[in-house]
Amino acid sequence: MPLKTRTTSATCRSSDPSFFSANGPFFRQRFPLSRRRRKAALRTGHYLLASGQVLAYDPGIAMKRISLIVPCLNEEQAIPAFKQEVDRVFKEHLAAYALELIFVDDGSTDHTLEMVKKLAEHSPEVKFISFSRNFGKEAAIYAGLEAATGDYAAVMDVDLQDPPSLLPEMVKAIEKEGYDCAGTRRVTRQGEPPLRSFFARAFYKTIHRISDTHIVDGARDYKLMTRPVLEALLSLKEYNRFSKGLYEWVGFRTKWFEYENVERVAGETKWSFFKLFLYSIEGIVAFSTAPLALASIMGVLLSFISFLSIIVLTIRELIWPHSAYGWTSMVCVFCLMGGIVLLCLGILGQYLAKTYTEVKKRPIYIARERSIAPSN
Numbered sequence: 001m002p003l004k005t006r007t008t009s010a011t012c013r014s015s016d017p018s019f020f021s022a023n024g025p026f027f028r029q030r031f032p033l034s035r036r037r038r039k040a041a042l043r044t045g046h047y048l049l050a051s052g053q054v055l056a057y058d059p060g061i062a063m064k065r066i067s068l069i070v071p072c073l074n075e076e077q078a079i080p081a082f083k084q085e086v087d088r089v090f091k092e093h094l095a096a097y098a099l100e101l102i103f104v105d106d107g108s109t110d111h112t113l114e115m116v117k118k119l120a121e122h123s124p125e126v127k128f129i130s131f132s133r134n135f136g137k138e139a140a141i142y143a144g145l146e147a148a149t150g151d152y153a154a155v156m157d158v159d160l161q162d163p164p165s166l167l168p169e170m171v172k173a174i175e176k177e178g179y180d181c182a183g184t185r186r187v188t189r190q191g192e193p194p195l196r197s198f199f200a201r202a203f204y205k206t207i208h209r210i211s212d213t214h215i216v217d218g219a220r221d222y223k224l225m226t227r228p229v230l231e232a233l234l235s236l237k238e239y240n241r242f243s244k245g246l247y248e249w250v251g252f253r254t255k256w257f258e259y260e261n262v263e264r265v266a267g268e269t270k271w272s273f274f275k276l277f278l279y280s281i282e283g284i285v286a287f288s289t290a291p292l293a294l295a296s297i298m299g300v301l302l303s304f305i306s307f308l309s310i311i312v313l314t315i316r317e318l319i320w321p322h323s324a325y326g327w328t329s330m331v332c333v334f335c336l337m338g339g340i341v342l343l344c345l346g347i348l349g350q351y352l353a354k355t356y357t358e359v360k361k362r363p364i365y366i367a368r369e370r371s372i373a374p375s376n
C-alpha cells in the first residue's frame with residue numbers, strides 16, 4: 001500500500017504499530033479528518049495514506065517546531081498567565097510554527113505538577129518532566145534541552161520576566177539574519193532590591209575581568225537556539241552547570257535582544273540573596289581559575305613582606321637592643337596571616353569541592369514522572 005510521507009520511515013507499512021510509536025508525536029493517532037483538513041494535508045504532502053484514508057495528520061510535520069523549556073518551582077500562580085501569553089504570541093505572530101511546551105517541575109511542593117498535567121490533557125503541545133526533588137534551575141534546563149524535539153529550543157522563565165513577545169523577533173534573527181542563537185539581556189533592574197543589583201553588577205564586572213568566557217552583563221537564561229547549539233550544550237556533561245557561561249563557552253553567533261526588566265506576573269522569586277551569592281561563586285569557579293592564582297600571589301607577597309620585616313627587625317635589634325617587642329602588634333599580624341591562610345584554603349576548597357562533585361558522576365537530575373522521554 002503506498003504511503004506518502006516526508007518522514008525518514010517512508011517505506012514503513014501503516015499496519016506496523018511500531019512505526020507509529022517509533023515516530024513519536026507524528027503518527028500516533030488514527031482519526032478521520034474533515035474534508036477541508038484532508039485537502040490541506042494533501043496540499044502540503046505531509047500525510048500518511050492507506051486506502052485513501054489519512055491515518056494521522058500532524059500539522060507539526062509541515063511546520064518548524066519551537067520547543068519552549070520552562071523550569072518551574074512552585075509556580076502554580078504564574079502558569080495560567082504564562083500559558084495564555086504563549087498561546088497569544090503563537091496565535092498572533094508564530095502561527096506558522098508548531099509549539100512544544102515542556103514544563104520541568106523542579107520538585108514543586110504546591111500544585112504546579114497537577115496544573116501542568118491538567119493543561120496537558122487539553123493541549124497536546126504541553127509536555128512535562130517532574131523531578132524527584134528540587135535539583136535547581138540549571139538541572140531543569142538540562143532536562144528540558146535533553147527532551148526537546150523542536151527545530152529551535154528556547155529556555156524561558158514561567159513568571160513572564162522573559163517576555164514571550166520577543167520570540168517572533170528572535171526567530172527572525174535566526175532564520176533571516178543567519179544567527180545561531182538569539183540571546184536576551186536586561187538593561188535595567190527596576191524593581192530589584194538595590195543591594196542585589198549592586199552585587200549582580202559587581203559579579204559581572206569581576207567575571208568579565210577574570211574569565212576568558214565573556215559573560216554579558218544582565219544576560220538572561222532566556223535564549224532561542226538552533227539544534228547544533230542545543231546539542232553542543234548537551235555535550236557538556238558537567239554536574240555543576242552555569243548556563244550563562246555554558247552558552248558563551250559553546251560559541252556560535254548570537255544576536256542580543258535588550259529589554260527593560262519586568263516584574264514577576266505572580267508568585268515570588270525563588271532566589272534568596274544567599275542562594276544568588278552561592279550561584280555567583282559557582283559561576284566564578286566554573287569559568288575561571290583566577291582565584292587560585294590570587295591565592296598564590298598573596299602567598300608570595302606575604303612571604304616577601306615577612307622576609308623584609310625579619311631583616312629590618314634584626315638590624316634594628318643590633319643597633320638598638322631590646323627595641324623589637326610588643327605582643328599586641330604580633331597578635332594583629334598573626335590574625336592577619338591566619339585570615340589570609342584560611343581565605344586561600346577556602347578558595348582551594350571551592351575548587352576541590354566542585355571537582356569532588358564532578359568525579360562522583362551523579363546524574364544531573366532524577367525524574368519521578370515524565371510525559372516526554374529524553375530524545376537528544
Ligand code: UDP
Nearest residue numbers: 071072073106136137140157158269270271
Ligand atoms: N526555578 C526552578 N528551580 C529553582 C529555582 C527557580 O526551576 O530551584 C525556576 C522558577 O520557577 C522560574 C525560573 O526558574 O521559572 C526563574 O526563577 P525566579 O523567577 O525565582 O528567579 P529570578 O527571576 O527572581 O532571578
Ligand code: MG
Nearest residue numbers: 157159161264
Ligand atoms: Mg523571575
